[in-house]
Amino acid sequence: MADMILKKKALADFLRSLGRSYQVFGPKQEGGEVRFGPADGEVLLDYQNSRLSPKEFFFPQSERMFEFNADPKAEDAFLLKERPANLRPRLLFGIRPCDAKAFAVLDKIYGNDQYTDTYWFDKREATTLIGLACNRPCATCFCTSVGCGPFHEEGLDVLAVDLGEDVLLRPLTDKGEKALEAAGDLAKAGKKAAASAKALKTEAESSITSRVDMDKVNERTVMELFEADHWAKVAQRCLNCGVCTYVCPTCHCFDIQDEVSGQIGDRVRNWDSCMSWLFTQHGTGHNPRPDKTSRVRQRFMHKFKYIPLKRGGDIGCVGCGRCVVQCPVNIDVRDVVRDMNA
């Protein structure tokens, strides 16, 4: 299917007609920030990125995995039962290419060579992603040096480009084509539109001045990076609070908890963070990462060394810059990678 084009004024109607076949979500202004919520006609195109990543659409902060009957006299007492997924088709409009790339990286983590996380993939299968290319990357974006970019297509079903008066819609997958066909009323984009999009791409990519170099990180062994002497300095001001892990689109670690209330029990999974001392604490009291420095080092080693080693070179960071903006003590991932690559 070729590139399609739509007048920007018609975008609201486009989303409305999609609303007949999908539950549509898009970026919304809430106070001083942007969050993803049900699209109700208003379309926000002129924003940089949401404060929290949209990973919560596939990996909610809390998710009920199983339920069970906690009445000991019941016949099915304490037997874990799945709840039917019952997922309506969803469409996420306006996410940025960095967040989509993050989903592609997480697909390789939630589905490894032996096991498939059904909770993640059920939602992924039910969701179509229409991303919005970044014409104006943030000052903190460094996506181009970590295998991503402002017009990157990996992980998206459709890439939308704001051309000014028009919006170019480029279908990238079968799912994307299906969505564009469902919306109907789209014209084929001409050569001028395609050229316009290409020019915007070049401009956006060259406007990104923030970068990280990973050539030495890739060459060095795990132990060389692990035993480097800069980690204590990096970790000095860290609060081990976990904000970085929670706003990050590629952070995926979770905790599993059983909760019982009266006769009803749930096995729940919640976001968890390697910043917490409890993360690796053994029942015996032994902790392989007992101090702040070891936990801070783990986060950066995981994202920039362990994940690339195990996932065919994909980096566990997409350069969205959220952690840079949100860290209460301004620990800058770009500086840390620079130290790792020194």
Add this chain to the structure above:
Amino acid sequence: MKNPYLPYPVRIDQIVVETEDKNLRSFRLVFIHPEDEKAFEYTPGQFAELSLAGYGEIPIGIASSPTEKGHLLFTVNKVGSVSSALHNMKVGDVMGVRGPLGNAYPLKAMEGRDVVIVAGGFAVTTLRSTVTWMLHPDHRKKYGKIYFIYGARTPGMLLYRDEMKKWQERDDIETYVTIDREHPDWKGLVGLVPVVLENVAPPSENATALVCGPPIMIRFTQPVLEKLGFADDRVVMSLENRMKCGIGICGRCNVGPEYVCKDGPVFTKAQLNKLPKEY
């Protein structure tokens, strides 16, 4: 897609209090649905997540051998909330088992060679599985000499005593069971495991060593194995780390790039030399 977090329902068939301080109990579990037992095809060295609805899951090495049909055996130390709840359960209670998980001991690679097993304390569980499997008539011929060296602090803390007595009566395995210090109830070997190992001095040529025990035992066993000439890729160890998902996804049990639950828990010393000591 099969949900990898859903355990098989099992019933507790037998509970044996193994140690004098009552902190170690062995649980014999039987699958409620017979087809689940078929699906649970495991190899010595693997573990499973024991699931107690309302409390959580704990990763425990499988102590039974796949040659022992009809049940699974787990020996559990009472340490935290889940193991304490498990220790309070009775025969007939229902719980869950999720697995088998992890890689196994390299039984194929060990064929045609001698096997030296060094175990301490309650880490001997998966090694019981391994020895039982190797001694089975279908498998015994594949291996050379088998040495089994196992120690605990006191006689009351030894696991599987009756079984090991039977092994001591066999001539196709050299069994050494020791305790740390002299004890009035004990007429057998006395001495720390690394010391006994040094005295037994099994030849390292064409041999693989399987080592499992508390960190302090491992620390003192390592130099003895080196002295005896065991190369690092012939020393096999089993690690433990805090786990939740057990399938390499939740991110917490990693040692460097390797997940103890999925790429381990069995690693050779050569592999561990290249990894951070975060275990």
Add this chain to the structure above:
Amino acid sequence: MDKRTEKIREIAKRLLSEGRVDVVLGYGPGTVPLRNAPLFARTPEEADRLVWDSNCRVNLANFLPRTSERVAVVAKGCDARNVVGHIVEHQIKRDQVYIIGVPCQGMLDPEEVKKREGRAIESAVESNGDLTVKGPGFETTMKLGDLLRQNCLTCIHRNPPVYDELVIEPVPEQTGLDRYADIRELLGRPDGERYAYFKELVKDCIRCYACRDACPLCYCHVCFVDEHMPQWLGKSIDPHDVLTYHLLRAFHCAGRCTDCGACEAACPVHIKVRQFTRMLEKDIQDRYGYEAGMSLDKLPPLSVYRPDDPQEFIK
């Protein structure tokens, strides 16, 4: 350069070269506009990077508990009161810490800046009470006084009450402020409405615990949230568990909180968590006439038992 910056650098360099302290804990330039970062200066060269501006929102007293080093800490009014709190609660010895007191005129709230200038800011410069922000194709100047944080607008202790050295002359304290007008209004609401208000306040909470980790008062080895035998509350975003967490943390801070605002500054979803602690601080002031951290000789009322403690409110 701000006079305070000059003086902080001078003092830090002196203390380090005299060997009086092992490390000077201050602020250094941030890597993004409107931010600065805690800086641990261990040499006079590193001390030359210390700065002071209206972005010093992190409470440096947070780094004091369980340190074995001799520390000099750059502390504004509220932070210095937390240092006093740590000394009084035996988390650090008086002779281990050198308080470089900074009379403060308020820290700015980046969200206030964003409200007035919503475009992407690439640089922010302070000068003579003005803040000039620049971005692609624009430059806007605002008055710093219009951009201050809520807790700074109602601050009545801008000057550190206890210090080893002040970097400038004390600044006039604000007077005639009604610090608890909104709290009194809340207290006047019927019970059900108050409960609904607080539940709504924390509806976006993602249980990241940044508020706890940024707070100097939260230094327990095992936080109540992390206990599991027994487990006091659930870890999910169930609204009851979220409310329990915030309520209990506020009660643990009661009588010790200096309203430094580090909690609100750290929260990634902008929850006004100070509403919990301020309600309790009003109670502490009304019932015990006590303000945290004003003197090394006074203990927080909830950690002391005296036979003649007021108790007419215990029914």
